[in-house]
Amino acid sequence: RGVKNVKDIVLQDTFSKEDLVALLQAEGNDRQLLFEAAYERKIQTIGNKVFFRGLVEFSNICSKDCLYCGIRKSNEKVVRYEASDEEILAACRFAWENRFGSVVLQSGELSSPAFVNRVDRLLRSIKQLSNNELGITLSCGEQSRETYRRWFESGAHRYLLRIESSSPELYAKIHPNNPQHSFEKRLECLRVLKNCGYQAGTGVMIGLPFQTMEQLADDLLFLKKIDVDMVGMGPYIEHEDTPLYAFRNQLKSKQERFDLALKMVAALRLLMPDINIAAATALQAIDPAGREKALKIGANVIMPNLTPCDFRKEYQLYEDKPCLDEDADLCRNCLEARIELAGGEIGYGEWGDSRHFFKRN
Ligand code: SAM
Ligand code: SF4
Secondary structure, eight states: OOOHHHHHHHSSSSSSSSHHHHHHHOOOOHHHHHHHHHHHHHHHHHOOOOOOOOEEEEEOSSSSOOOTTTTOOOOTTTTOOOOHHHHHHHHHHHHHHTTTEEEEEEEOOOOHHHHHHHHHHHHHHHHHTTOOOOOOEEEOOOOHHHHHHHHHHHTEEEEEEEOOSOOOHHHHHHOSSSSSHHHHHHHHHHHHHHHHHHHEOOBBBEEHHHHHHHHHHHHHHHHHHTTTTTTEEEOOOOOOTTTTGGGGGGGHHHHHHHHHHHHHHHHHHSSTTTSSEEEEEHHHHHHHHHHHHHHHHOEEEEEEEESSSSEEEEESSSSSSSSOOOOGGGGGHHHHHHHHTOOEEETTOOOOHHHHHHHHH
């Protein structure tokens, strides 16, 4: 059987695992062909609009111990914080006044009634302060069906819950071996979120220790199979106060992980042309223009950080996380200029919902 060229693969509408591996391994001219084809597919399908989601990392308190994450429960070096309602609402008001279409509320995972009630209250307040105009995405981990439903009714309409890896074996290697960190539970949560009516988003980390190209190709097929509406995926970046740091010698270089993440975005755009794909913040930790590069090859969502500056240093998921003490992201002209350079036009004041979601419903 003849080996297919990248040039031919990028013209297809359906992709086998072998096709996807070939795309992820593309170098030189082939890599360029992939990037150009993905950008073209994006422009043809959803246009050049880029949507803002103002990111508010409102608490770093977490009950879980994911082996890769800097704010895992066992990291005692982290000073735990919870932003006040006033601080969170001020960040959301900034987003609304600057015509960001939506905000993302993200935190560590807690399921206490106090936490669930607090998020519920915040959702209602955000809807109120913005005359129902701000779209709200939540990213607060695994919760019960009742909680997801309640939050949906209070105004959240999108939810991000990365599967991290679609390989149960790899998932088990990067999480503690206890029922709190169950691959099946995470999958079930994604199903429940969709049933509740959310636009469901998931994604994976790219360049994890032990991860193979075949697993990454399977990750792409997994995203297609579960028919997600939006994807956020970015490079894995080590953090010295985490157990996975012990395997840093086995990692690809940061530049290679960055490049692989771009190829994943491009391949996903070919595979799922009408979904929303976020330009992950972790890209920016490796390359200051990383997010813009992702926009240029298929991403269409960017998440400027609105977390109050004092808290950012305590939301260090990985080393070199950007924007620690500056508000560069909030400089509207700078962001606008960078996005225009990447060929994008900002969808001010629009929710920028996933087209895929409406087709599915
Ligand atoms: N606690 C919620 C959860 O885990 O779904 C939401 C917040 S969590 C910090 C958001 C995402 O950060 C995770 O899904 C994971 O993919 C990413 N993340 C954590 N540690 C990372 C690392 N070292 N490198 C890259 N991404 C990381
Ligand atoms: Fe907690 Fe999320 Fe970090 Fe896991 S990835 S330790 S759930 S904040």
